[in-house]
Amino acid sequence: MFGTDRTEEQKLSPKVTDEGNMLRDITLGQYYPADSVIHKLDPRVKITGTFLYIISLFLVRDIWGYAVALAFLASMIFISKVPVSYMVRGLKGILFILLFTAAFNIFFTPGEVIWSFWKIHATREGLRIAIRMVIRLIFLVMGTSIMTLTTTPNQLTDGLEKVLRPLRHIGVPVHEVAMMMSIALSFIPILIEELDKIMKAQSARGADFESKKLSVRMKSMVPVLVPLFVSAFRRAGDLANAMEARCYHGGEGRTRMKPLRYVKRDLLAYLILLIYLALVILAGILF
Amino acid sequence: MSLIKTDKVTYEYIRRDKDGAVEGVNKAVDNVDMSVEQGQFIAILGHNGSGKSTLAKHFNALLHPVEGTVFVDGMDTRAEEHIWDIRQTAGMVFQNPDNQIIGTVVEEDVAFGPENMGVPSREIWERVQKSLKSVDMYTYRKHSPSRLSGGQKQRIAIAGVLAMQPKCIVLDEPTAMLDPVGRREVINAVLELNKKEGITVILITHYMEEVIKADRVFVMDKGRVVMSGSPREVFSRVSEITEIGLSVPQVTLLAQELKKKGVKLPDGLLTCEELVGEICRSLRII
Structure with a gap:
């Protein structure tokens, strides 16, 4: 009996460490470091660009418009030097949504029936809408992932703070939200380390994170999450003290070490964006 | 004029039961008079719950005294209009290195203080460079703080305070969570700032070895200052110190024991070299 106990313990401990390492290796956001013009662009350009796209x-509405959008997307991916496989990986997450949208549109749009099976009818109109929707979704996800792949989370929050600044006047706490986002990002590795520590401590006391039964696994997470939350609150209190001690008093009168400044290439990027928009609209009118 | 002066400072925590009714009052700081001159290296000693950290938070207006007054560079810490000046004058470094780092890159974290003060960008760059160099962390300026050791993180926290160009740095048990190597790094960095840049240092600690080089030591117990003087004066009172649950440096303890066995030694020996010298001298006399 002793023997089996021991082997089970041995089986458990390396697995837990593996999990800890895995947790630590998760990269923040999905930034892909590379040396490209897109990486160097001001985050504001990338945010507005993505929005306009x-x-x-x-x-x-038609094939010509999609051709322009595809050409634009392809050239951006090419310039960004991010491997296409990274972009495609982003699509995996929405695969189910894509299938669902396609099926829904094909089978539930009234029109000329091209194929039917029992009570289900696929229509020509449905097929057309489905293809359009799927292409649109794929472009949308790939377009936004260019932004997240080429911009560090910090630049992203900085950029968002600047872009959304006008909302201050209608009472949106833009600076505060941006500050919270960047603090949350910088605390992720610390909290992951803490989670790892607590999980090890609990499995040393016999908690079972590997059980095949979901209910057992869920129950064993409770004594992990409670201390994690308690410590997160304590850290938040400490951090608030440290920030106040360093004269933090909101965005008012705050200067930046690295203020966002437009340079030539940013203006050029805006110009290219405008040309692209004009082309899309033109394609819609002409054809 | 003293840089920091406390006048009969008392601070109370109100203990409440589950329903929020007042259960009692804990005096965390009790009638403390203290004055710190520009350029001094001050150490405040005390075991857990002696009120030393609570007192430290009064020096940069994170807490306000219930009774008495705290003056920082002549400003009353209770005056709202001076609060940012006070926090700039007396910077503070805390115990947990992880919980006081705000930036995701070392240099951005150091810049946090000056950014809040509204310093122009160009000057922030200069200040960040200078402060990182003076704690010997300049080569790490582009690193992510989460990958650094505890001692390095604490030195960055010190650089972050330095970038605000304070007259005084209050360090609240900065080495409590560090390993011996990290402790030495941090203490050496602090000593250097005190010697070279003339920055007043108030070090709160319960490690005796860190106190030896201080100009003046205050020992706290149950919220009161029970002893004060030079390290030599304080550590010559071995029995009183052990009575309030603190220990004296090992060398001092060894000297004390030798004295009990009949070796003629003076009181308050602090370093190994001193003890060796004194033992040699007493042997020659014998």
Whole structure:
């Protein structure tokens, strides 16, 4: 009996460490470091660009519009030096949504029946809408992932703070939200380490994180999450003290070490964006 | 004029039961008079719950005294309009290195203080460079703090305070969570700042070895200052110190034991070299 106990313990401990390492290796956001023009662009350009691209996708109605959007997307991916496989990986997450949208549109749009089986009828109109929707979704996800792959989370929050600044006047706490986002990001590795420590401590006391039964696993997470939350609150209190001790008093009168400044290439990027938008609209009118 | 002066400072925590009714009052700081001059290296000693950290939070207006007054560079810490000046004058480094780092890159974290003060960008760069160099962390400026050791993180926290160009740095048990190597790094960095840049240092600790080089030591117990003086004066009172649950440096303890056995030694020996010298001298006399 002793023997079996021991082997089980041995089996358990390396697995837990593996999990800890895995947790620590998760990269923040999905930033892909590379040396490209897109990486160097001001985050504000990338945020506005992505926003405009999404809008443009809803403007296009025909094949020519999609061709322009595809050309733009492809050239951006090429310039960004991010491997296409990274972009495709982003699509995996929405695979189910894609299938669902496609099926829904094909089978539930009334129109000319092209194929039917029992009570289900696929229609020509449905097929057309489905293809359009799927392409639109794929472009949308790939377009936004160019932004997240080429911008560090910190630049992203900085950029968002600047872009959304006008919302201050209608009472949106833009600076505060951006500050919270960047603090949350910098605390992720610390909390992951803490989670790892607590899980090891609990499995040393016999908690079973590997059980095949979901109910057992869920129950064993409770004594992990409670101390994690308690410690997160304590850390938050400490951090608030440390920030106040360093004269933090909100965004008012705050200067930046690295203020966002437009340079030539940013203006050029805006110009290219405008040309792209014009082309999309033109394609809609001409054809 | 003293840089920091406390006048009969008392601070109370109100203990409440589950329903929020007042159960009793804990005096964390009790009638403390203290004055710190510009350029001094001050140590405040005490075991857990002696009120030393609570007192430290009064020095940069994180807490306000219930009774008495705290003056920092002549400013009353209770005056709202001076609060940012006070926090800039007396910077503070805390115990847990992880919980005081705000930036995701070392240099951005150091810049946090000056950014809040509204310093122009160009000057922030200069200050960040200078402060990172003076704690010997300049080569790590582009690193992510989460990958650094505890001692390195604490030195970054010190650099972050330095970038605000304070007259005084209050360190609240900065080495309590570090290994011996990290402790030495941090203490050496602090000593250097005190010697070279003339920054006033108030070090709160319960490690005796860190106190030896201080100009003046305050020993706290149950919220009161029970002893004060030079390290030599304080550590010559071995029995009183052990009575309040603190220990004296090992060398001092050894000297004390030798004296009990009849070796003629003076009181308050602090370093190994001193003890060796004194033992040699007493042997020659015999």
